[in-house]
Amino acid sequence: MIKVVLLGSGNVAYHLALGLKKATGFSVIQRYARNSTNDYSFNSSIPVARNLKDLAKADIYIIAVKDDAIASLSDKMSGIDGLVVHTSGSIGLSELNDNLRRGVLYPAQSLTINLKIDLKKVPLVIEAGSNDDLTLLNQLASSLSKNVYQLNSIQREKLHIAAVFANNFSNYMFICAENLCNEANIPFEILKPLILETGQKVQDLNPSQAQTGPARRNDQVVIQKHLNELSGEKKEIYKIVSDAIIKTYEITD
């Protein structure tokens, strides 16, 4: 049995604890959490350490804390023998203390305590400082998910930026849509099937094949009409994104 210690008590730690409960060959023997705020979410049979000096001896330590706390936490763990991995998309492997056996286990999907998620389908991106540790981490990741990818820190950083566009920025486009609906007393409900379809479409087609709309057609009449109706950030975003779409297809059409 490969022993795992989970550090942190947020969304990622919670979902990893759930996933590891079902993973064969792995066992979470301890959690580390400075305070008890989120303890209620976790399986109460896992012992909790409140102090780093009480950390149990384990094969893998998973640091699932906020990005800006990872480096200092790893510094305090510098005597540890096991493999120490963080779970952040935007923090390099090298930001972990270099006395440690280091690795990264990044779930490329947002994990929220309140939302059920099938970890088996969550892409896990891994990286490790040695081949042996990569093998161990791959074994751990494969027991949690069917989609495991090995990327280096530079690639993972790029992936994180790509995820900001794919998730955060597309959601902001939904916010703009929501605002426009509210302004005109239109139920936002109307747009929900369209939004769902937008995400479903690119499961099969490339986004560049799935693009439609006035800018895709370079329909300046509609674009100008829309710009006249808009103001502030939404006008600015409409203009820049439309121009970018037009430019994209000018080159390839």
Added chain:
Amino acid sequence: MIKVVLLGSGNVAYHLALGLKKATGFSVIQRYARNSTNDYSFNSSIPVARNLKDLAKADIYIIAVKDDAIASLSDKMSGIDGLVVHTSGSIGLSELNDNLRRGVLYPAQSLTINLKIDLKKVPLVIEAGSNDDLTLLNQLASSLSKNVYQLNSIQREKLHIAAVFANNFSNYMFICAENLCNEANIPFEILKPLILETGQKVQDLNPSQAQTGPARRNDQVVIQKHLNELSGEKKEIYKIVSDAIIKTYEITD
């Protein structure tokens, strides 16, 4: 039996023809298509007119042609007795010839011939020039879909702009993500579950509740790191959208 004539042979005409085949109380008695290019897609038992003077007498005529052809087509139909509706999100009711009984039947979702769609779930937005015609159009729309909304032309125009953000612009965010993945040799596959989740999340939560990411947290360290990695339109979009997100939550937090 209420008789319907369908004008046009594109995606919308195709899906309406399919939907009307199953709708009780309605029958497509004729299609109008200037040429035979897309005829193969349609049920061959529907007679086709190639000339407007051959249009059959019907209760409802649905104009499903390109936006810029709607007005002139309706002008050529000015002697018609039935209700004449167009299916565009961005064209006002008043752009149909004013000798006609006018209406709009706008499917607020993109309809592609190649993609199967359950029209019952597609929101249909209706408008008509008189109460009697609104009743007739509502009857038609309700036989096709479970989600029928009545909006005026000003609202429909706003809805169309909102749909550009919700669908076209969010898809462009996926294109940016795809490009970033390609540049760094990262399989775009990794982001597909995240993209699917982004659309699914706002089926239950408001987009403004669903927002996450560096800009939502106003995490300037990550934002600057990302901006340093980007160039061109993607950098500009990253900056403007992040600023807009930060501003959105400054006000409400």
